[in-house]
Amino acid sequence: MRLVDDLLTSLKNFVSSVGALSIFFVRVLGQVPAALLKPRYVIAQIHNAGALSLVIIMTCGLFVGAVLGLQGYDLLQRFGSEDSLGTAAALGLIKELGPVITALLFAGRAGTALASEIGLMRATDQLSAMEMMAVDPIRRVVAPRFIGGVIAMPLLSAIFISIGIYGVHLVGVQQLGVDPGSFWSQMIASVETGDINEGILKSCVFGVACSLIAVHEGYTAQPTAEGVGRATTRTVVISAVLTLILDFMLTAVML
Amino acid sequence: MTAPFGGRGSPSDGTPVDNLVEISDVHYSVGGRSIFSGLDITIPRGRITAIMGPSGTGKTTLLRLMTGQIRPNRGHILVDGQDVSRLSTSELYRLRRRMGMLFQNGALLTDIDVFENVAFPLREHTRLPESIIRNIVLTKLQAVGLRGAWSLYPSELSGGMGRRVALARAMAMDPDLLIYDEPFAGLDPISLGVILRLVKQTNDALGLTSIVVSHDVDEIATIADISYILSAGKVVASGAPMALKDSNSELVRQFMNGLPDGPVAFHYPAPDYREQLLSGDD
Ligand SMILES: Nc1ncnc2c1ncn2[C@@H]1O[C@H](COP(=O)(O)OP(=O)(O)O)[C@@H](O)[C@H]1O
Ligand SMILES: [Mg+2]
Numbered sequence: 001m002r003l004v005d006d007l008l009t010s011l012k013n014f015v016s017s018v019g020a021l022s023i024f025f026v027r028v029l030g031q032v033p034a035a036l037l038k039p040r041y042v043i044a045q046i047h048n049a050g051a052l053s054l055v056i057i058m059t060c061g062l063f064v065g066a067v068l069g070l071q072g073y074d075l076l077q078r079f080g081s082e083d084s085l086g087t088a089a090a091l092g093l094i095k096e097l098g099p100v101i102t103a104l105l106f107a108g109r110a111g112t113a114l115a116s117e118i119g120l121m122r123a124t125d126q127l128s129a130m131e132m133m134a135v136d137p138i139r140r141v142v143a144p145r146f147i148g149g150v151i152a153m154p155l156l157s158a159i160f161i162s163i164g165i166y167g168v169h170l171v172g173v174q175q176l177g178v179d180p181g182s183f184w185s186q187m188i189a190s191v192e193t194g195d196i197n198e199g200i201l202k203s204c205v206f207g208v209a210c211s212l213i214a215v216h217e218g219y220t221a222q223p224t225a226e227g228v229g230r231a232t233t234r235t236v237v238i239s240a241v242l243t244l245i246l247d248f249m250l251t252a253v254m255l
Numbered sequence: 256m257t258a259p260f261g262g263r264g265s266p267s268d269g270t271p272v273d274n275l276v277e278i279s280d281v282h283y284s285v286g287g288r289s290i291f292s293g294l295d296i297t298i299p300r301g302r303i304t305a306i307m308g309p310s311g312t313g314k315t316t317l318l319r320l321m322t323g324q325i326r327p328n329r330g331h332i333l334v335d336g337q338d339v340s341r342l343s344t345s346e347l348y349r350l351r352r353r354m355g356m357l358f359q360n361g362a363l364l365t366d367i368d369v370f371e372n373v374a375f376p377l378r379e380h381t382r383l384p385e386s387i388i389r390n391i392v393l394t395k396l397q398a399v400g401l402r403g404a405w406s407l408y409p410s411e412l413s414g415g416m417g418r419r420v421a422l423a424r425a426m427a428m429d430p431d432l433l434i435y436d437e438p439f440a441g442l443d444p445i446s447l448g449v450i451l452r453l454v455k456q457t458n459d460a461l462g463l464t465s466i467v468v469s470h471d472v473d474e475i476a477t478i479a480d481i482s483y484i485l486s487a488g489k490v491v492a493s494g495a496p497m498a499l500k501d502s503n504s505e506l507v508r509q510f511m512n513g514l515p516d517g518p519v520a521f522h523y524p525a526p527d528y529r530e531q532l533l534s535g536d537d
Contacts, residue, residue, distance in 0.1 A: 125362035128324060129421075132356045133376045133428075134348040140379075 024216050027138055028146050035143035045148025049110040049211075053156055056105055061160040064097055065089070065167020072168070073176050085178050086187035089168040094191065094199040098161035100247050103206035106153060107239035111214035114145050115235040118218025119228035127219075142215045149214065153207025154200055161199070198254050205246055210239045275300045275432060275464045276321060281330035283313075283320060290316050292488040294330070303458050303465040305475045305496060307510065308485035309521075314468045315359060317485070318434055321466075322356060323347045334432075352380060355425035359436040361417035363409040363424070369396070370405040373424045380428065395423040398453060400446070414441045419450065426457065433457065435467045439474060447471075451478060472511050476500065484510055 035042060068089045076082045118141060121127050127137040172178040214235045221231035276298035283291040290313040298304045306314055319325045320332055323339040332339050334350060342350065363372050373392045377383060383391075396402040399419040409417055418438065425433060435454065439447050455478040458465045469475040475482065476496035484492040484499070484507060492499055492507040500511050525531070 121365075124365070125358045125360060126364055128319075129356075129358055129362035129364070131324065132322060132351055132354070132358075133379065134351040135376070135379045136344075136348075 020220075021212070021216055024219070025212055028143055028212070028215070031136065031139040031143040032147060034139050035147060038144075041140070041144040042147050042151075045144045046151050047148075049106075049114070049145075049148045049152040050155060052113055053106050053109045053152070054159070056109055057102060057156050057160050058163050060101060060105055061098075061163035062167045062170075064101060064160075065093070065164035065169075066171045068092060068097070068164065069168040069171030069176070073172055073178065082172075082176075082178050083182040084186055085168065085172045086165075086183035087190045089172070090165055090187045090191050091195060093161045093164045093168075094195055095202075096247070096251075098157050098164065099199055099202035099206055100243060102153065102157040102160045102203060103210055103243040104240055106149070106156060106206075107210045107214070107236050107243070110149060110152070111210050111235045111239055112232040114149065114211070114214040115218040115221070115231045116228055118142065118145070118215060119221035119231045122219065122221055123223040123225070123228055125223075137219075142219055146211045146215050149211025150204070150207040153210065154203045157199070157203035198250075201254075202247065202250055205250060206243050209242050209246060213239045213242065273300055274298060275335055276466075277331070277333040278317075278321070279331050279333075281320065281327045281332060283316065283325070283327045285316075289488060291320075291327070294485075294489060296483055296490060296493075298464065298466055299481065300464050301458075301462055302480040303455070303467060303478055305479035305482035306466065306468045306485065307470065307472065307475070307482055309510070310470070312485045313488065314485060315436055318356070318436055318466070318468065322351065322354060322434065352428065353430055354432045354434065355428065355430035356434040357418065357421050357425045357436060357438055359440070361409075361414070361421040363412075363417055363421055365409045368406055368408050369401065369412070369420050372409070372420060373427050375424065376428045391427060392423075395426055396420070398426070399423045400449060415443065415446055418442070419446065422450065422453070429461065430463065432464045432466070435465065435469075437468055437470065439469055439471045447474065454478060472496075472500075472513070486510075 069085070072085050072088050072092075073082055076085055076088065118127075121137075121141065127141065130137045130140060169180075169183065173180045173183050217231040217235045217238070218228075221227045274297040276296070278294055278296040281291050281294040282289070283294075294317070296306075296317075306317065308314055316325070320327055321334065321339070323332075323342060326340040337346070337350065339347065339350070363369075364375065367375070370392055373395055374388050377388050377391060381388075393402055393405070396405055399422050401416060401419055401423070404412070404416065404420070409420070412420065418441065422435075422438065425435075433454075438450060438454065442450060451474055454465060454467065457463065458478075467475060467479065479496050481493065482496045482499060483490050486506065492502060492504060494502075499507055502508060502511070
């Protein structure tokens, strides 16, 4: 009986937090047009979210690509088809690894920064001060950061994928001797617009999810140092889990 | 610009005093703890009203109730005739454009400098040209003695300086109601004197209404027209500050004269001191 009660309580908590998040999402969306009217703040936030994650995205992209080159070569040469390395790696990066790993890195770098920044503004009464000046913090603080994250994510993902492919090329072609002609021509011949659209769609969805989680955790943080810390941790955990679940759902729908 | 809060009766012009804020029978509790139980306060228009009370009695909470940041569990809070707990967000925002509030810790926006902090409400709510915004901001900063600090960031200011910038920001829109939450805490005697006079001058020259929360009994007594002393969720005394000083109520005397012993317990409820020390556990 205890177990059933506990399960019911968790279920109730889960449903109510999903509800709260949805209401918050609608409120943010409602302020997006107004926030876009002041593009200065949005551009600053795209720059913020993008610049914060750029170095880590590029570094990780290179190494993920290099590993793909090694593993892909090892796998493909067993079938004597190492010429397909370009195609295999590009599809893996564009459809899966690019969007997913970018989202995870974004959550860890830009997401935590967003959550702690907004949480600190809450803890130091800055959000209340804005409300007292008749300025909606959702419009002035939350919406520009949300839009910034949503726009930055696909761009970061594209950078991750490009550098990843360079990493594959570095290992596969330059080290292991895959023929550069077939590497590129097979890739160009087999990667279709649909594959690229799938990658773009995924990274847009992850951009919305990860940015929303980050600004929501910050906005609803307990106004204490401990509360802000908890909000940043929750941002990473929830974003990562949500990204992987959404990835599965999107893949299942689109394949 | 928005219309001012109706006709203001100044203390000297003989018109009957009407009330800008009327709080009646307000009950409020948070986290299972009752903060107010049957609070009644009226804030007359055009005057300076002081709100005093031991820390933790709910003075900040009272200001948040008055400005509609939180809602009471019961009772009415009328500001200029409107029940703030029943207003929609946009109505509340319209009302707040005529209010300025100084937060207890300043609450300056940390990602912009002092100048931009004071300019913030002007940029959000007006379409004034840059040169006029510049003049207004510099005038307000001059009044609090920090014109030279315009390019500093909030993290580079001391607590007292931050509060003075916040005061300049609260005054930027020339509000009709100015609310100060402990404006004198952490100020040196010179700044305190200047700010005290500034509060008085702003109130009288611009004919606005001021609410000042303060512990500094002697300072606030020199400028306030009326004061309220809160304790244990209720108003325990009200009247002219000088009259309160001579009050024969033990509680009021304790507070006004800063005595540790009296009806207001200085200590948070606790088990017997001797017993706890001797018992060794906990
Ligand atoms: N959000 C909250 N949750 C729990 N307790 C609170 C909250 N806000 C205020 N309190 C409690 O209400 C009381 C009054 O707080 P406050 O209005 O800040 O006091 P004051 O400004 O008079 O020092 C305090 O004891 C504080 O602990
Ligand atoms: Mg307080």
